[in-house]
Amino acid sequence: MSTRIDTKFAELKDQGRTGFVSYIMSGDPNMDTSLECLKGLPSAGADIIELGMCFTDPMADGVAIQLAAQRALRNGQTLPKTLDKACRAGYPVALFPEWCLWNFQIETWSEPEPAHTI
Numbered sequence: 001m002s003t004r005i006d007t008k009f010a011e012l013k014d015q016g017r018t019g020f021v022s023y024i025m026s027g028d029p030n031m032d033t034s035l036e037c038l039k040g041l042p043s044a045g046a047d048i049i050e051l052g053m054c055f056t057d058p059m060a061d062g063v064a065i066q067l068a069a070q071r072a073l074r075n076g077q078t079l080p081k082t083l084d085k086a087c088r089a090g091y092p093v094a095l096f097p098e099w100c101l102w103n104f105q106i107e108t109w110s111e112p113e114p115a116h117t118i
Helices: 004-015 031-040 063-074 079-088 099-103
Strands: 021-025 048-052 093-096
Touching: 021 031, 021 063, 031 079, 048 063, 048 079, 079 093
Parallel strands: 021 048, 048 093
Antiparallel strands: none
């Protein structure tokens, strides 16, 4: 199965150009604003969006990501909400997971529809 990212890289190769990957922390500064930013990034030139998955201890990621994760968590962002945003985006989204998230039971989150892929 081809992903949106595979398709985008094929398009970029056919066009003979490099792509722009943008990063945004899911849920920062709040859920509504981050969703609007996520929706606006493709029209601003992003070919692929790296969506940060907030968690409680992002020490290795630097101050900007630490603060973004803390704001997102304070505002109620969760892993299932981040996954839902990624699936519903409609364009290439790469998740920016953290090692501590591997303990998350992925079976507890179900996709809204089979057509939604990350």
